[in-house]
Every structure is written in C-alpha cells, then in structure tokens.
Amino acid sequence: MKLEDFSFRLGNKELKPLIIGGMGVNISTREMALEAARLGGIGHISDAMLPSVCDKILGTNFTSKKAKAQRIYMNSIDKSQDVISSEMLREAALLYTRPIMEQKKGDGLVFVNCMEKLTMNDPLRTLKARLNALMDAGIDGITLGAGLHMASLSLMEDNPRFRDVKIGIMVSSVRALKLFLRRATKHNRMPDYVIVEGPLAGGHLGFGMDWANYSLMPIFKEVKEFLANEGHPDIPVIAAGGIFTGSDAVEFMKAGAAAVQVATRFTVAQESGLPHDVKQAYFNAKPEDIEVNTISTTGYPMRMLKYSPAIGSAVRPNCETYGYLLEEGKCSYLTAWLDAAGGTFDGPTPKCVQSKTCLCTQMRNFKVWTCGAKASRLHETSVRGSDGLWVEPSTEHIFNDYMKSENGEIAVPSLKDQAVPA
Numbered sequence: 001m002k003l004e005d006f007s008f009r010l011g012n013k014e015l016k017p018l019i020i021g022g023m024g025v026n027i028s029t030r031e032m033a034l035e036a037a038r039l040g041g042i043g044h045i046s047d048a049m050l051p052s053v054c055d056k057i058l059g060t061n062f063t064s065k066k067a068k069a070q071r072i073y074m075n076s077i078d079k080s081q082d083v084i085s086s087e088m089l090r091e092a093a094l095l096y097t098r099p100i101m102e103q104k105k106g107d108g109l110v111f112v113n114c115m116e117k118l119t120m121n122d123p124l125r126t127l128k129a130r131l132n133a134l135m136d137a138g139i140d141g142i143t144l145g146a147g148l149h150m151a152s153l154s155l156m157e158d159n160p161r162f163r164d165v166k167i168g169i170m171v172s173s174v175r176a177l178k179l180f181l182r183r184a185t186k187h188n189r190m191p192d193y194v195i196v197e198g199p200l201a202g203g204h205l206g207f208g209m210d211w212a213n214y215s216l217m218p219i220f221k222e223v224k225e226f227l228a229n230e231g232h233p234d235i236p237v238i239a240a241g242g243i244f245t246g247s248d249a250v251e252f253m254k255a256g257a258a259a260v261q262v263a264t265r266f267t268v269a270q271e272s273g274l275p276h277d278v279k280q281a282y283f284n285a286k287p288e289d290i291e292v293n294t295i296s297t298t299g300y301p302m303r304m305l306k307y308s309p310a311i312g313s314a315v316r317p318n319c320e321t322y323g324y325l326l327e328e329g330k331c332s333y334l335t336a337w338l339d340a341a342g343g344t345f346d347g348p349t350p351k352c353v354q355s356k357t358c359l360c361t362q363m364r365n366f367k368v369w370t371c372g373a374k375a376s377r378l379h380e381t382s383v384r385g386s387d388g389l390w391v392e393p394s395t396e397h398i399f400n401d402y403m404k405s406e407n408g409e410i411a412v413p414s415l416k417d418q419a420v421p422a
C-alpha cells in the first residue's frame with residue numbers, strides 16, 4: 001500500500017494525508033507551505049519571530065524600531081520592561097500571512113504553527129495578538145505547539161473565526177491532551193485534530209532527556225484509545241516524528257492515523273529557508289553528528305547537529321532587538337551569559353557560553369541546525385553533482401515521494417533538478 005491510497009477527511013475537506021510541519025524560524029517558508037497546499041496536503045508556516053522574518057523578506061523595519069525603543073535597557077540586567085507591542089505583532093502577522101492566503105492554489109490548506117513558549121515578557125497579551133491576527137489574516141488552521149496552551153482557546157474565543165478556523169493541538173502524551181481537552185470542553189470547542197509528536201522529531205521535544213525511553217507508536221495508540229473512551233473517536237489523530245518514507249507513513253495510517261506530519265525530509269528542499277551550505281551539512285549528517293541537548297532557552301530539550309554554530313557561542317543577548325523568550329524579565333541565556341561575563345554588560349564579552357544559547361539570534365540566523373533523528377538518512381534522498389554537492393529536491397518531489405513510495409524506497413531527484421546554485 002502507498003500513502004496515496006489513503007485520504008484525510010478534515011471537516012468537510014478531503015485532503016492528501018500529508019502535512020509538512022512548522023519549522024521555525026522561516027525554514028518552512030511560505031513557498032513550501034503553498035506547494036503543500038497546491039499538492040492537496042497541508043503546509044505549515046511558523047509564526048515564530050514574524051516581525052524579524054518580515055524585515056528579512058518584505059523589507060519592513062519592525063526589529064530596528066523595537067531595538068530603538070528599547071535601547072535604554074541595553075546595559076541593564078533587568079529586562080522586565082523589554083516588551084514588544086501587540087500592534088507590531090499584529091501588523092507583522094497580517095503582512096506576512098494575508099498574501100499567502102491570497103496566493104493559495106489547489107485543494108490543500110495552509111496552517112500556522114504557533115509556539116506558546118514565545119513568551120515575550122507578556123505571554124497572554126502577545127499570544128492573544130498573534131492568534132487573533134492569524135485568524136484575521138485568513139489562515140486555514142492553527143496548530144498549537146510548544147506548550148500546554150491552557151489559555152489559548154479563551155484568547156481566541158471572541159474572534160468571529162473561532163469556530164470556523166481549524167484548531168489543532170500538538171502533544172507528546174495523553175496527560176497533556178487530557179489537560180487541553182478539559183479547557184476545550186469548557187469552551188465547547190473540541191480540537192479539529194490532534195498531532196501526536198514522538199521523540200524522534202526535529203525542533204523541541206515534548207519529552208525530557210529520557211526521550212529515548214519512549215516511542216511514537218505506543219503513544220499514538222494510547223491517544224487514539226483515550227479519545228475513543230472520552231467519546232471523541234472522530235477527532236483525527238496525526239502521527240509525527242521520524243516518519244521518513246511513504247512506507248513509514250503507511251504503517252501509521254494502518255494503525256488508524258488520519259494523516260502524518262513530517263518535517264526533516266523537507267529541510268533540504270529547494271523551498272526550505274535554510275541557506276544552501278546548511279542544507280549540505282544536513283545531507284552530510286551521520287548518526288553520531290546528531291544530539292539532543294538542553295541549550296534551548298525554552299526549557300525543552302532540542303535535537304540538532306552537534307556542530308551547530310550556536311553551540312558554545314557567546315553572542316551578546318539581543319533582548320532589545322528580539323526578546324521573544326523573556327519571562328518576567330529573564331531568559332536562561334541572559335543568566336548564563338551574565339554569569340560568564342562577571343554579572344555585568346560593561347566588561348569584556350565572554351569567549352564561550354556552553355549551557356544555553358541565544359535562541360532568538362541563533363534561530364534567526366540559521367545557526368541552530370535542528371533536525372529529526374533520521375536526518376542522517378537525508379543522503380539517501382538525493383544525488384551529488386560532479387562538484388560533490390547534493391541536489392536539493394523540490395518540495396513537490398519530496399511530497400510525491402511520500403505519497404507514492406512503497407517498500408521503504410525513496411525516489412531521488414535527477415541531477416538536472418538542481419534549480420539553485422549551492
């Protein structure tokens with residue numbers, strides 16, 4: 001059987017059962033999400049650091065405006081006044097998302113991945129601004145990730161689109177889903193889908209450093225069983241994390257998945273936002289090059305290539321410019337950096353900060369090379385040119401390979417598919 005033998009019914013929509021997961025910051029680009037939608041599946045953009053993404057690709061100046069306004073706190077170790085305005089978040093979300101929804105073609109959908117952990121010193125106000133702007137911009141669906149999202153439904157419920165936009169929650173355990181469903185019941189608004197992300201995924205993990213003791217299939221089955229017992233057997237459950245081939249996907253479809261969500265295969269796509277040289281590093285990754293560490297300031301473990309330039313970097317904290325991870329004036333990188341710098345911004349810059357990374361700066365600059373556990377198989381998905389460089393397959397190629405592959409096979413692109421100079 002092939003993935004194309006299945007379909008994904010979401011409300012009144014019939015979709016291809018393949019979802020490209022959100023990859024922040026702007027790794028799952030709007031071009032990639034639009035391709036997934038054109039091909040009949042679902043593509044995610046990410047709303048992480050959208051003001052900065054807009055500056056880069058639309059030429060706005062949100063970041064410098066914020067930095068200018070916050071300059072007075074540059075040398076202060078108290079960052080509690082470092083905030084980002086709701087208007088700026090809203091403007092960036094509208095500017096970025098509206099044209100995507102206008103350009104969308106085909107039978108598929110474009111969703112956004114919204115990470116709760118981007119706390120910005122005022123979690124509820126900023127999350128409310130983000131979620132509502134995304135709905136107002138016409139996004140088809142919102143996947144709530146990186147957090148329990150206990151308040152998200154109440155932050156959205158006054159929006160006229162609250163009952164029409166698709167809302168999904170990403171969980172790694174029944175326990176997390178239980179908590180969310182209690183809130184959903186209160187709002188009489190069940191999630192339209194549940195994504196179960198296992199421990200082999202890329203990005204942040206919903207597990208501790210004991211992630212290796214878990215595996216996706218049993219958790220997926222537990223979630224299915226729990227929903228059925230709670231009287232919600234019809235909520236689509238989507239499996240994510242380590243699904244590398246169409247055959248891996250079929251295994252989950254046979255176990256009752258409504259669809260699968262994948263990401264790592266698409267990090268090296270032509271439409272991926274990663275720089276070309278970083279995609280080559282992903283292609284060349286070996287199993288021993290991939291680690292799960294705790295350098296992320298979100299508090300969640302994160303999987304990445306162990307030679308990611310962000311690891312050990314002592315870049316000056318950039319809270320005035322970004323500040324997406326501040327919580328009550330604090331960020332664990334700020335603390336680690338200040339420890340290394342003798343507790344002040346006035347002295348020399350430390351040479352190395354090992355325990356944490358400035359996630360804002362490093363994600364924005366593509367220096368955290370996060371990937372799923374199967375990234376060491378990316379070399380199986382392409383061919384090398386005479387210059388030794390790997391060909392970047394198109395999003396369409398990878399999408400179709402997932403849909404059509406059998407027996408664990410992977411169709412590689414041909415050399416003439418190289419559309420971009422590496």
Ligand SMILES: Cc1cc2nc3c(=O)[nH]c(=O)nc-3n(C[C@H](O)[C@H](O)[C@H](O)COP(=O)(O)O)c2cc1C
Nearest residue numbers: 021022023024145201202203241242262263264372
């Ligand atoms: C490069 C990369 C960046 C990611 N960024 C995010 C993110 O910003 N938010 C999120 O919820 N998940 C993120 N993820 C997780 C994916 O959306 C997806 O659920 C998961 O990686 C699927 O597993 P796979 O990569 O093994 O296919 C990221 C994954 C990768 C590979």
